[in-house]
Amino acid sequence: MDPTSEQLLWMYEKMVEIREYEETMAKVYLEGKLPPKIQKGLAFDIGAGPVPGEMHLAAGQEPVAVGVCAHLRREDTVVGAHRPHHFAIAKDVDLLAMTSEMFGKENGLGKGKGGHMHLFDPAVKFSCSGIVGAGAPQACGAALAAKKLGKDWVAVSFFGEGAANQGSFHEALNLASLWKLPVIFVCEDNKYGISVEKSASTAIASNADRAAGYGMPGVLVDKNDAVAVFAAAGEAVARARRGEGPTLIEVKTDRYLGHFQGDPETYRPKNEAQHLRENDPINVLGAQLRERGELDDAKDAALRSTVSVRVQAAYEHARNSPYPAPEDALLHVFAD
Amino acid sequence: MSTATKVRTLTMAEAVSEGISQEMERDNRVFVMGEDIGKYGGIFSATTGLLDKFGPDRIMDTPISETGFMGTAIGAAAEGLRPISELMFVDFFGVCFDQIYNHLAKNTYMSGGNVKLPVVITTGIGGGYNDAAQHSQCLYATFAHMPGLKVVVPSNAYDAKGLMIQAIRDDNPVVFMYHKGIMGLSWMSYFEGSTNEVPAEPYTIPFGQAKVVREGKDLTIVTLSQMVQKSLLAADKLAAEGIDVEIVDLRTLVPLDKETVLRSVGKTGRVLIADEDYLSFGVSGEIAAIIAEQLNHLQLKAPVRRLAVPDVPIPFSRPLEQFAIPQVDSIADAVRALMQLNLD
Ligand SMILES: Cc1ncc(C[n+]2csc(CCOP(=O)(O)OP(=O)(O)O)c2C)c(N)n1
Ligand SMILES: [Mg+2]
Numbered sequence: 001m002d003p004t005s006e007q008l009l010w011m012y013e014k015m016v017e018i019r020e021y022e023e024t025m026a027k028v029y030l031e032g033k034l035p036p037k038i039q040k041g042l043a044f045d046i047g048a049g050p051v052p053g054e055m056h057l058a059a060g061q062e063p064v065a066v067g068v069c070a071h072l073r074r075e076d077t078v079v080g081a082h083r084p085h086h087f088a089i090a091k092d093v094d095l096l097a098m099t100s101e102m103f104g105k106e107n108g109l110g111k112g113k114g115g116h117m118h119l120f121d122p123a124v125k126f127s128c129s130g131i132v133g134a135g136a137p138q139a140c141g142a143a144l145a146a147k148k149l150g151k152d153w154v155a156v157s158f159f160g161e162g163a164a165n166q167g168s169f170h171e172a173l174n175l176a177s178l179w180k181l182p183v184i185f186v187c188e189d190n191k192y193g194i195s196v197e198k199s200a201s202t203a204i205a206s207n208a209d210r211a212a213g214y215g216m217p218g219v220l221v222d223k224n225d226a227v228a229v230f231a232a233a234g235e236a237v238a239r240a241r242r243g244e245g246p247t248l249i250e251v252k253t254d255r256y257l258g259h260f261q262g263d264p265e266t267y268r269p270k271n272e273a274q275h276l277r278e279n280d281p282i283n284v285l286g287a288q289l290r291e292r293g294e295l296d297d298a299k300d301a302a303l304r305s306t307v308s309v310r311v312q313a314a315y316e317h318a319r320n321s322p323y324p325a326p327e328d329a330l331l332h333v334f335a336d
Numbered sequence: 337m338s339t340a341t342k343v344r345t346l347t348m349a350e351a352v353s354e355g356i357s358q359e360m361e362r363d364n365r366v367f368v369m370g371e372d373i374g375k376y377g378g379i380f381s382a383t384t385g386l387l388d389k390f391g392p393d394r395i396m397d398t399p400i401s402e403t404g405f406m407g408t409a410i411g412a413a414a415e416g417l418r419p420i421s422e423l424m425f426v427d428f429f430g431v432c433f434d435q436i437y438n439h440l441a442k443n444t445y446m447s448g449g450n451v452k453l454p455v456v457i458t459t460g461i462g463g464g465y466n467d468a469a470q471h472s473q474c475l476y477a478t479f480a481h482m483p484g485l486k487v488v489v490p491s492n493a494y495d496a497k498g499l500m501i502q503a504i505r506d507d508n509p510v511v512f513m514y515h516k517g518i519m520g521l522s523w524m525s526y527f528e529g530s531t532n533e534v535p536a537e538p539y540t541i542p543f544g545q546a547k548v549v550r551e552g553k554d555l556t557i558v559t560l561s562q563m564v565q566k567s568l569l570a571a572d573k574l575a576a577e578g579i580d581v582e583i584v585d586l587r588t589l590v591p592l593d594k595e596t597v598l599r600s601v602g603k604t605g606r607v608l609i610a611d612e613d614y615l616s617f618g619v620s621g622e623i624a625a626i627i628a629e630q631l632n633h634l635q636l637k638a639p640v641r642r643l644a645v646p647d648v649p650i651p652f653s654r655p656l657e658q659f660a661i662p663q664v665d666s667i668a669d670a671v672r673a674l675m676q677l678n679l680d
Pocket of ligand 2: 190191
């Protein structure tokens with residue numbers, strides 16, 4: 001399935017947006033977390049600064065998000081994991097409210113209760129979780145609902161290669177195939193689950209091969225490339241919409257940054273990330289667009305500046321928004 | 337406890353890993369399994385240096401597969417090995433609780449004592465650094481509620497080492513819960529009272545012995561884990577106001593040292609239970625019930641008061657989290673209020 005120029009440009013712009021979002025977050029996150037402003041003797045303080053807590057960024061993994069979400073509609077469900085921003089942005093989650101959430105502000109998606117691993121935007125059917133492997137069964141549920149409601153909606157579960165060793169992943173694959181659910185399981189193989197390499201955690205080289213055990217197609221996208229992901233996802237989404245059941249896709253992608261910000265990355269060869277960046281998927285797609293005559297320097301600069309305005313406005317919005325009142329901690333345990 | 341000569345200051349993380357290391361040297365049946373415990377040294381540094389010392393056969397990085405490796409620990413323990421199995425955050429118990437509470441906790445009982453499962457589950461607990469509802473819980477009451485699991489919740493490095501060695505030598509399953517905010521990590525602010533003098537030699541601290549960590553005559557705070565450190569700071573403030581607080585550090589929930597609690601409450605006549613777990617159906621209610629059951633033997637001057645997370649998930653945003661989790665100031669406020677109350 002070949003993308004149209006419009007789809008290529010959409011993927012390019014979204015990748016640029018995700019990258020700027022993540023790189024901005026990497027900087028903002030460090031504010032207030034380094035000496036001398038923190039407790040004496042510490043090198044870093046995870047709970048300090050405007051964006052406290054853990055922070056898992058997806059710079060480098062943009063192709064997975066855009067290649068899949070290019071096929072999705074508003075009514076399709078996306079369930080992400082603990083590294084959720086690229087999926088959220090590609091699924092058109094409200095950028096202002098999402099950013100406010102990560103700052104813990106009152107006007108955040110979860111009114112400050114969730115934070116970066118727990119983003120919920122029902123308007124575009126997006127959710128995610130900090131529990132590795134938790135999302136796949138939930139995507140099955142969304143898909144089951146679509147089926148019961150007689151809609152051609154699909155559900156996508158995104159997760160890391162580390163999550164593919166959880167029981168929940170295997171149970172979800174079996175259910176989805178058994179019940180022919182319109183689910184697309186998308187595994188991001190970024191080589192690591194925190195410090196543990198895939199070769200040390202996973203009994204076989206490609207998770208795509210595991211699909212056979214559950215009677216569904218398994219597709220390996222062996223390069224970090226938006227167009228390649230687009231092609232694989234296009235088939236899978238179309239198949240799901242036709243009512244033919246689930247597909248498992250694994251994409252070899254690259255994690256440019258630490259597992260979380262502040263990760264010393266001692267388990268990783270020095271300069272590994274730098275080498276990965278030499279083949280940056282945004283540049284690859286940019287070059288393709290230029291070849292097709294869809295992009296030139298002027299257009300690229302204009303696109304990047306529009307994106308930048310949008311992203312920076314989200315950060316400003318979040319920064320300038322008020323915190324919730326402390327006692328609001330007591331609200332929303334139950335729905336009203 | 338064996339006599340100790342060499343004394344130096346360790347963080348609680350260092351004390352935990354030293355305790356494990358010394359037991360691994362002593363007993364080659366002991367090994368460790370868990371996520372990122374090898375090269376990384378444990379996300380909360382509970383296994384730092386162990387891979388270099390003992391190699392990958394005894395310091396085993398696992399897949400993210402908690403049901404798998406918790407079940408493996410049970411099977412290996414039944415064969416006579418002594419696994420330490422790390423559940424990175426206690427919050428992840430949800431994905432492997434069947435192995436823990438239906439098997440680890442019950443097989444000894446259901447076998448009429450014929451099966452021994454000397455497993456230590458180590459796990460990080462607690463909030464205070466904005467890690468939100470899935471990474472900030474204490475949940476020790478949940479584990480203590482299940483018959484068949486011993487539950488250890490240290491507040492400082494000295495206790496942590498002695499309790500860890502005791503845990504490894506115990507023939508029963510032990511859940512060893514370390515609060516992240518007292519481990520003395522270089523990347524998370526912590527309460528420095530938890531870093532203290534730790535003998536270099538191996539030593540044990542028996543389970544079921546609470547410790548009076550501060551003597552006082554006006555009011556007892558019964559507490560555990562990081563909340564001990566917060567209570568000590570609150571007590572210093574209150575001392576300046578003329579309120580003399582006694583603090584009981586429970587150290588282990590199962591077995592629970594009721595006598596020390598009752599003795600202290602009998603002495604002061606006022607008790608605040610300070611807990612970082614959820615308020616309802618938990619540690620604070622249990623302690624209050626134990627006191628209530630002895631009211632024919634002890635004289636209270638005021639009703640029992642409890643301070644805990646007010647039955648909400650731990651929120652992310654800083655002001656919300658600070659509100660939900662009891663802080664030094666809220667402990668001090670609760671003590672002041674309780675000093676004004678009288679039973680008459
Ligand atoms: C059930 C559970 N176990 C462990 C963790 C801790 N943890 C968070 S992310 C992570 C690694 C996940 O690796 P992978 O699925 O490959 O995703 P990636 O981080 O590479 O995007 C681990 C072990 C968790 N959050 N939930
Ligand atoms: Mg990974």
